[in-house]
Amino acid sequence: MNEKQDSIIKKANYFIKNARYELSLTQQKLILFVMAKVKTEDPEFLEYKIPILEMVKATGLSPEGAYTRIEKEAIALMKKVWTIEAYNEAGAETRTSLAWFASFYHEKGAGEVRVSFAPRLKPYLLQMKKCFTTYKLEYVLALRSTHSVRLYEYLKMKEGFRHEVYFDLEEFKEIFQLANLPCYRQYGNIKSLFLLPSKKEITANTDLEIVRIKENKPSHRVVGFTIFFKEQIPPKEKEIRAETLKSLASSATYDEILANFDPDPIIFPEPQK
Numbered sequence: 696m697n698e699k700q701d702s703i704i705k706k707a708n709y710f711i712k713n714a715r716y717e718l719s720l721t722q723q724k725l726i727l728f729v730m731a732k733v734k735t736e737d738p739e740f741l742e743y744k745i746p747i748l749e750m751v752k753a754t755g756l757s758p759e760g761a762y763t764r765i766e767k768e769a770i771a772l773m774k775k776v777w778t779i780e781a782y783n784e785a786g787a788e789t790r791t792s793l794a795w796f797a798s799f800y801h802e803k804g805a806g807e808v809r810v811s812f813a814p815r816l817k818p819y820l821l822q823m824k825k826c827f828t829t830y831k832l833e834y835v836l837a838l839r840s841t842h843s844v845r846l847y848e849y850l851k852m853k854e855g856f857r858h859e860v861y862f863d864l865e866e867f868k869e870i871f872q873l874a875n876l877p878c879y880r881q882y883g884n885i886k887s888l889f890l891l892p893s894k895k896e897i898t899a900n901t902d903l904e905i906v907r908i909k910e911n912k913p914s915h916r917v918v919g920f921t922i923f924f925k926e927q928i929p930p931k932e933k934e935i936r937a938e939t940l941k942s943l944a945s946s947a948t949y950d951e952i953l954a955n956f957d958p959d960p961i962i963f964p965e966p967q968k
Contacts, residue, residue: 704835706829722771727832742811850905
């Protein structure tokens with residue numbers, strides 16, 4: 696798989712909306728790292744290689760003890776049960792319980808491990824023709840909170856339809872698995888521990904900017920909120936482009952500068968005659 700293809704995650708919208716799970720940040724990034732290696736056109740899941748040094752570099756894990764850490768988290772994911780809530784053709788509510796990985800394999804000295812996904816994940820990651828979301832792996836790997844990763848993914852799912860999302864407070868707790876955590880019973884804590892840090896992280900590291908969060912409190916009690924967001928060039932990419940443009944400007948021609956950048960949305964001034 697080439698580098699460009701290997702950096703994209705493609706996931707069914709139904710999965711994003713209806714999967715209920717709690718993961719550590721390392722577990723979340725391990726799963727996404729493997730998902731980015733899935734060729735969505737394949738009819739079946741393969742056994743996916745995870746080069747240890749590649750994952751260390753991509754996720755920021757400490758190189759010391761990296762294999763042991765990845766092995767521990769992968770095995771934990773094989774034991775961790777999570778659910779997808781759905782409705783069958785007859786309209787009856789269903790709950791499918793799954794483990795993330797079906798297998799874990801390591802050959803001593805190989806510098807890599809191999810994992811495979813549970814077959815029941817196929818409808819959500821393979822052969823998708825419509826109703827799916829794609830985003831760059833590098834954006835979520837740059838995030839340092841499980842909340843930020845989940846919220847970014849949810850907003851990306853909505854991006855193609857509108858740039859605002861309303862959450863009923865109780866629905867938000869259910870989607871992001873907060874209902875059973877005492878520290879998130881009050882909206883004030885959700886705002887300070889989840890929403891505001893995620894707003895800052897997502898805006899600083901991804902292609903989405905969370906512009907504002909408007910609270911719905913008809914009787915002095917917040918019952919829901921709307922998140923307004925928009926597309927952006929990630930700040931780090933802006934810095935890289937600016938530095939590259941600066942280095943090119945002293946020696947390159949105007950046409951050469953344009954060739955190194957996507958002219959939209961950056962607008963270059965016409966050269967002086």
